[in-house]
Amino acid sequence: MFEIDRIPCAVTEALGDKGIATDDIVLAAHVDRTREHTVGDVYLFATKEELILFSGVMAVRSETGHFRAAPAVHKKWMETGYESYLIRELCGFSVEELLSSGRLTARRREGECPVYLACFTNFCKESMFLFAKYANKLSEGESPEIDPKDDPVSKQCPKCGLRYPDLNRRVCPHCMEKGKLFKRFSVFLLRYKGYLMMSVLSLVLLTAMSILAPYLSSGFFYDEVIYGTGIFAGELLLVLGLIISTAILKMFATMINNLVTSTIAAKVVFDLKKTIFSAIERLSLNFFTGRQTGGLMTQINEDANTIYGFFCDSLPYLLINIVQVIVLAILLFTIQPMLAFLSLVTVPAFVIVMRWMFRRERMLHAKRYSNSRQMNSFLADVFSGMRVVKAFSKEEEEIRRFTGKNGNLAVSERRLSLFTNYAWPMAHQILYLGNIIAWGVGGWMIISGFGDMSYGKILTFIAYMNMIFSPLEFFVHFLDRLADCTNSLQRLFEIMDAQPDVSEKENPERPAVLGGSVEFSHVTFSYQKGKKIIDDVNFDVPDGHILGIVGHTGAGKSTLANLLMRMYDAEEGEIRIGGYPVKELELAMLYRNVAIVSQETYLFIGTILDNIRYARPDASFEEVVQAAKCAGAHDFIMKLPDAYHTRIGFGYKDLSGGERQRVSIARAILKNPKILILDEATAAMDTGTERRIQEALTELIKGKTTIMIAHRLSTLRDADELVVIEHGKVAERGTHAELLEREDGIYKKLYTLQAEALKSAGISE
Amino acid sequence: MRPMGGPGRGPHGGGPHHEEKHRSLAEISVTVWLTPENARFLYQNNFLYIEYDGKTQRVFLCRQFPFELEWEFISVMDAEQQEIGIVKSVELFDEEQKKLLVEELRRRYYSPVIDKIISVKERYGFSYWKVHTPDGEVSFTLHDTYRSIIHAGETRIIMLDVNGNRFEIPDTSALDHKSYKKIELYL
Numbered sequence: 001m002f003e004i005d006r007i008p009c010a011v012t013e014a015l016g017d018k019g020i021a022t023d024d025i026v027l028a029a030h031v032d033r034t035r036e037h038t039v040g041d042v043y044l045f046a047t048k049e050e051l052i053l054f055s056g057v058m059a060v061r062s063e064t065g066h067f068r069a070a071p072a073v074h075k076k077w078m079e080t081g082y083e084s085y086l087i088r089e090l091c092g093f094s095v096e097e098l099l100s101s102g103r104l105t106a107r108r109r110e111g112e113c114p115v116y117l118a119c120f121t122n123f124c125k126e127s128m129f130l131f132a133k134y135a136n137k138l139s140e141g142e143s144p145e146i147d148p149k150d151d152p153v154s155k156q157c158p159k160c161g162l163r164y165p166d167l168n169r170r171v172c173p174h175c176m177e178k179g180k181l182f183k184r185f186s187v188f189l190l191r192y193k194g195y196l197m198m199s200v201l202s203l204v205l206l207t208a209m210s211i212l213a214p215y216l217s218s219g220f221f222y223d224e225v226i227y228g229t230g231i232f233a234g235e236l237l238l239v240l241g242l243i244i245s246t247a248i249l250k251m252f253a254t255m256i257n258n259l260v261t262s263t264i265a266a267k268v269v270f271d272l273k274k275t276i277f278s279a280i281e282r283l284s285l286n287f288f289t290g291r292q293t294g295g296l297m298t299q300i301n302e303d304a305n306t307i308y309g310f311f312c313d314s315l316p317y318l319l320i321n322i323v324q325v326i327v328l329a330i331l332l333f334t335i336q337p338m339l340a341f342l343s344l345v346t347v348p349a350f351v352i353v354m355r356w357m358f359r360r361e362r363m364l365h366a367k368r369y370s371n372s373r374q375m376n377s378f379l380a381d382v383f384s385g386m387r388v389v390k391a392f393s394k395e396e397e398e399i400r401r402f403t404g405k406n407g408n409l410a411v412s413e414r415r416l417s418l419f420t421n422y423a424w425p426m427a428h429q430i431l432y433l434g435n436i437i438a439w440g441v442g443g444w445m446i447i448s449g450f451g452d453m454s455y456g457k458i459l460t461f462i463a464y465m466n467m468i469f470s471p472l473e474f475f476v477h478f479l480d481r482l483a484d485c486t487n488s489l490q491r492l493f494e495i496m497d498a499q500p501d502v503s504e505k506e507n508p509e510r511p512a513v514l515g516g517s518v519e520f521s522h523v524t525f526s527y528q529k530g531k532k533i534i535d536d537v538n539f540d541v542p543d544g545h546i547l548g549i550v551g552h553t554g555a556g557k558s559t560l561a562n563l564l565m566r567m568y569d570a571e572e573g574e575i576r577i578g579g580y581p582v583k584e585l586e587l588a589m590l591y592r593n594v595a596i597v598s599q600e601t602y603l604f605i606g607t608i609l610d611n612i613r614y615a616r617p618d619a620s621f622e623e624v625v626q627a628a629k630c631a632g633a634h635d636f637i638m639k640l641p642d643a644y645h646t647r648i649g650f651g652y653k654d655l656s657g658g659e660r661q662r663v664s665i666a667r668a669i670l671k672n673p674k675i676l677i678l679d680e681a682t683a684a685m686d687t688g689t690e691r692r693i694q695e696a697l698t699e700l701i702k703g704k705t706t707i708m709i710a711h712r713l714s715t716l717r718d719a720d721e722l723v724v725i726e727h728g729k730v731a732e733r734g735t736h737a738e739l740l741e742r743e744d745g746i747y748k749k750l751y752t753l754q755a756e757a758l759k760s761a762g763i764s765e
Numbered sequence: 766m767r768p769m770g771g772p773g774r775g776p777h778g779g780g781p782h783h784e785e786k787h788r789s790l791a792e793i794s795v796t797v798w799l800t801p802e803n804a805r806f807l808y809q810n811n812f813l814y815i816e817y818d819g820k821t822q823r824v825f826l827c828r829q830f831p832f833e834l835e836w837e838f839i840s841v842m843d844a845e846q847q848e849i850g851i852v853k854s855v856e857l858f859d860e861e862q863k864k865l866l867v868e869e870l871r872r873r874y875y876s877p878v879i880d881k882i883i884s885v886k887e888r889y890g891f892s893y894w895k896v897h898t899p900d901g902e903v904s905f906t907l908h909d910t911y912r913s914i915i916h917a918g919e920t921r922i923i924m925l926d927v928n929g930n931r932f933e934i935p936d937t938s939a940l941d942h943k944s945y946k947k948i949e950l951y952l
Contacts, residue, residue, distance in 0.1 A: 035811065037872055039900045100876040100931040114823065116811035122929040123905075366950055370911070 002134065002146050004127045005030035010077040011043050015054060018082065020047065026138060029131045031120035033101065040080070042118055044104075044131060046087060046138055053118065055081040087139050090115060093132040095125065104128050106135070181489045189311055191271075195264040199312070202257040203320045209250035211327060214463030216243050222456030264312055272304040272492075279496045303488035310485035318478060321471035328468045335461050336451055342441050343465055346434040350469060353427050354476045362480070364419055368412040375405040431469050438462050502566050508586040514593050515578025516543040516674040516705035518564065522573035525563060533559050535728040536573070541721070543578075546706045548719030550747060556728040557709045558598075561677045564707070565594055577675065595673035597697075599680040601664040605649030608637055611663055612644075615671035623670060631666035632696040633659070658693065665696050675705045690715075713751050722747065797850030799841055801858050804850065806865045813869045815841060817849060824849065826869050832917040835874075836867065876923070876931035877903065882944040894924075896932065905930060914951055922952070 001007075007028045016022065027046035034040040034055060042055040056079040090106040102125055104118040120128055137144040189196070216239065224232040225239045232238065332340040382389060382398050389398055442458040445451055518541040525534040533556045541547040549557050563570050566582055575582045582590060595615070603611050612624050619627075624644070628634040636659055640646040648655055648663075655663065661681065668676065678697060694715065710716050722739055724732040724747050732739055732747055739747035805816040806824075815824045822843055829838040829851070839852040852858075855866045881897035892910040896903060905926040907913040915923040920939075924932045937945065937952060 037875060098873045098875070100929075101872075114810060114812055122926075125929065363950060370950075 001025045001028055002144070003028050004130050005124075007043060008077070011054065011056075014056075014077050014079060015045065015052070020045070020050075020052065024048070026144065027131065027134050029124075029127045031104075031118050031124045031128065033119040033121060035116060035119050037101070037119055042081075044118060046131075046135055048138065048143075049087060051085040051087045051090065051117075051135065053081070053083040054079070085115070087135070088141065091136070091139050093117075093135040093139065095128050095132050097125070102128060104132060106139075181486060181493065184493065185307070185311070185489055188271075188275075189268075192264055192268060195260055195267075196312075196316070199257060199260045199264065199316050200319065202253045202260065203316055204323075206250060206253040206257060207320050207324050207327075209246050209253060210467070211324075211331070211464075213243070213246050213250065214467070215460050216246060218463055219456040219460030222459065223454050224456075227454075227456075261312065265308060268308045268312060269304050272307055273301070276303065276492060276495060283495075303491055306484050306488040307492065310481055314478060314481050314485075317474060321474050325468060325471045328464050331464055332461060332468070335457055335464075336442075336445070336453060338451060339438060339441055339445065339453075339461060343434045343438045343461075344468075346430050346437070347468075347472065350427075350430045351472060351476060353430060354473055357423055357427055358476055358480070360423075361416075361419060364412070364416040368409070368416050371405070371409040371412045375402075375409050378402065378405050431466065434465055435462055438465060502569050502587075504587045505584055508589075509580050509584045510586045510589055511578070511580060514580070514585075514589065514674060516593075517541060517576075517578055518547075518675060518705055518707065519576040519579075520560070520573070521576075523560075523563065523570045523575060524572040525559060525568065525570050527568075533728050534563065534570070537725075537728070537730055539721075539723050539730060539733065541705055541707065543705055544703055545720045546701065546708060546718055548716035548722040549707060549709045549725060550713065550716065550722055550750065551725035553711070555725045557725055558679055559728075560725070561596060561598075561679050561707065561709060564675075564677065565596060566590060592671075593674040594677065595668045595671045595675070596677040596679060597661075597665055597668050597681045597700075598677075601660045603648055603655070603660055603663060605647070607642075607645045607647055608640075608663060609644040611648065612666045612670055615667055619670050624666075627666040627670040628663075630669050630696060630699045631662045632692050633662035633666050636662070661693055662696060665693070665700060669700050673704065675707070676701055677707045677709070679709045680711060713747075713754055797848075799850040799852045801862065804841075806858075806862050808865055813865065815849065826852075826866065826873060828870070828874065831874065832921070836870070839866065839870065876933050879924075879932050879934050881941065882947045885947045891927075894926075894932075898932075905932065910951055 001022065004027070007030065012022050012025075015025075024047045025045050026048060027044075029044045031042045031044065032039065034042060040055060041057065042053060045052040045054065056077050089109055091109050093104065093106045096103045096105055101119060101121050103116060104120070105114055105116055107114045118128070134144040134146075220232070221239055224230055225235060329340075329344075332344070378401065382402070389395060438458065438461055442453055442461065445453040446455065446458070520537050520539050523534055523537045524532060526532045537560065539547065549560060551557050559568075562568055564575060564577075564582070566587070569583065577585065577590070577593070604614065609624060612627060613619050616623075625634060628637060628644075637643055637646070665681075678701075681693070681697065698718070708716055708719060716722060717736070719736070721733070721735055723730055724739070724745075726746060732742065732745055734742075739745055740751060742748055799815075799817065803817065807814050807816065807821075812823050813826070814821055825842045825844075827840040827842060828835065829840055836856070837854045839855065841849045841852060843849050852866065855863045855870075858866065877898040877900055879896045879898055883895040883897060883902070884893075885895075886893045887910065892907045894905050894907065896905075905924075905928070907924060908927050913925045915925065917923050920937045922934050922937060924934075926932065934940065934948075937948065940948070
């Protein structure tokens with residue numbers, strides 16, 4: 001049995017009572033709604049003959065992502081419904097998505113009548129896509145072979161068996177082992193062990209000096225030097241010398257520590273960013289389309305800082321602070337246990353108040369951050385859309401909106417600064433309370449002669465007591481820093497561990513010469529389960545020929561290009577270049593031989609020269625100029641004051657769409673690939689520019705295998721063959737003339753429509 | 766009748782595909798208002814059908830302004846996601862027809878209403894929510910919490926979880942104090 005969801009024993013037993021043996025069940029799944037859209041458990045079973053819907057009420061464990069039927073008191077399966085269908089009578093199992101829920105439907109083979117099988121919330125959507133996929137195979141009489149990728153075991157945490165809250169990111173929040181993360185990271189840190197040791201040593205020295213200094217300047221000074229009778233009595237110069245030398249030592253320790261910290265900070269942050277960046281670069285395109293690029297950038301920057309801050313700043317201080325608290329407590333209790341006990345009763349209060357305040361401040365900070373982010377994005381939005389604002393004369397309205405956002409920010413800023421200005425001084429009164437207790441009780445002890453107290457001892461005591469609070473404050477913050485760091489580490493390792501979807505085969509093929517023919521055979525692909533973008537596509541392009549791909553927006557044309565470039569891998573079927581399957585080819589070889597010019601041209605920040613040379617940094621100046629001339633870019637480049645050295649890209653000289661396109665064509669020409677993909681390369685151009693670019697492209701595609709994807713059919717006149725893609729399938733195939741001969745053909749319709757549109761616009765082809 | 770994808774999406778689950786109808790601009794720009802005079806809705810085999818223009822076919826309903834108008838401006842789509850026409854208000858139809866429309870819309874736009882937030886845990890870029898709804902307790906996960914919360918009005922929010930579920934809080938100010946404290950940061 002293929003259990004898409006876990007089926008409780010009680011249910012399979014109840015099913016056994018109905019004469020359905022567990023061994024006969026091929027497919028089983030669970031949904032969390034009844035067909036009437038109420039909460040309930042319905043189990044779907046498929047045997048080779050039957051489809052069974054078994055509903056009832058069951059006490060289930062509250063797993064993430066499942067509704068629990070309200071009073072979960074029934075300890076056993078309480079059946080409420082049983083329905084069965086002959087599976088061969090049904091076909092076309094499919095999932096209809098509503099908003100938060102969905103329906104599993106099929107239709108009867110006879111009469112095409114639709115059948116409503118089950119209803120579910122989106123928690124069960126993935127399961128239902130799988131169920132539909134395999135039920136379709138069963139209804140066709142095929143025995144479903146289970147794709148290991150669909151195995152539900154991969155949806156659960158192997159340790160606790162709970163479903164992952166997010167299936168795309170297999171992290172179980174219950175079982176994540178912090179210890180393991182830190183251990184793994186410490187290997188990375190070991191590279192800097194010398195620096196770390198120095199940092200810790202200087203901190204030890206610093207702490208020792210900090211503890212010694214108050215004793216020398218208060219207790220020792222009063223009790224031994226001024227009022228004392230021992231060997232140090234009257235030795236004023238000696239004690240001054242001691243005080244000065246501790247101060248100097250302390251200064252040196254601080255300097256060493258700062259020096260080490262800044263050296264190591266730069267090194268660790270640099271290495272971390274490099275590690276994260278190279279890990280990200282290695283991943284397939286899928287990773288980038290699934291996440292926001294902005295998020296990635298902050299990730300690289302902030303995570304490196306957080307991790308560094310924790311390991312090189314917080315962690316050494318943690319060690320030192322622990323030692324410091326212990327030493328100080330021992331000293332305080334040695335001076336006078338009774339006094340120490342009474343004065344330190346304020347410590348728990350201090351810790352509790354600090355913790356509360358810290359939380360509150362974080363919250364206020366977050367609010368302020370969120371408000372300022374909102375205002376900034378508002379500003380960016382309005383300024384970049386200024387033309388529209390002016391065109392609709394909406395200045396007043398925008399000023400009003402700005403005032404609103406600005407006001408919010410001001411309020412949150414005021415709250416934050418009020419809090420920091422009032423709350424912190426008040427919290428420090430708790431410290432002061434400790435001092436007052438020490439003065440009062442200590443003074444009373446001296447007057448009454450209790451427990452051998454002296455003025456010097458009280459001074460030392462109070463100095464030490466005040467020192468104990470700063471490590472305590474540190475501990476309060478420490479937990480949050482630990483949480484932040486775990487968060488960043490987790491992300492870091494997640495990126496490092498992510499497997500690129502597209503990876504090079506071991507011992508890939510490296511033919512000396514790669515032919516230019518392209519062949520797609522039975523290629524199927526989907527970005528999301530159950531939604532085929534490319535469905536059994538077949539075509540071939542002989543070496544040096546031009547293939548035009550036509551189709552509506554979203555038909556899957558660009559996906560075909562992505563598959564050929566191996567930005568993604570086809571799920572089924574094979575793509576061959578020069579007779580070699582692309583999956584077998586060395587990636588570098590593949591990328592060298594295939595180039596793409598698409599509608600979105602991306603030019604990096606740099607000179608035009610750098611951008612043209614991006615694909616072949618070793619190209620000579622002659623070659624660059626030749627390529628630019630072929631692309632029709634040379635003339636406009638020479639009109640710029642800095643010619644090929646003009647800086648372009650974000651924040652620099654802005655080229656027009658046509659100019660950018662020509663630079664990117666020059667880039668492709670310089671690469672001189674065997675196979676060229678033109679993905680709507682001229683879609684966004686006006687007719688004049690398009691014509692010029694077309695000319696440049698004609699130059700580029702000479703003698704190369706070319707795949708032209710286009711919306712505007714006039715650009716495909718030169719194609720040797722055309723393929724019409726509809727809903728991911730090849731709908732029509734043939735030459736321009738052949739396709740026009742088809743009555744009722746899609747191509748013919750499109751062509752007529754476009755020709756009419758052009759005619760009415762006064763342009764005849 | 767053939768199987769079809771839900772509104773807004775193409776067909777799924779390997780069902781046969783449809784050829785898109787190619788309609789001219791003149792056809793597209795005409796608004797067809799569906800009224801009791803020209804259209805009749807009926808419920809068959811658990812699906813909603815329309816009798817219109819001499820044909821009976823299965824239809825899908827879509828709110829045009831879902832955050833503002835629940836029972837007005839309803840697009841009626843056919844299996845191929847082409848709009849047959851618009852129902853300006855369900856009130857135009859008689860009780861029995863209105864009930865069919867309202868029930869279909871309720872099913873389509875079903876999203877659990879949160880009446881109490883039990884716990885929120887923010888961890889590793891995700892937030893884990895445990896809430897109470899009229900259907901019972903449920904836990905769900907949001908990715909990038911700020912972006913997953915849609916403000917559909919002054920105090921109304923909609924949360925989109927990683928599975929594509931929607932959870933709604935119709936009025937955040939009506940939440941109990943403890944629940945409000947938990948969500949305050951994201952508002």
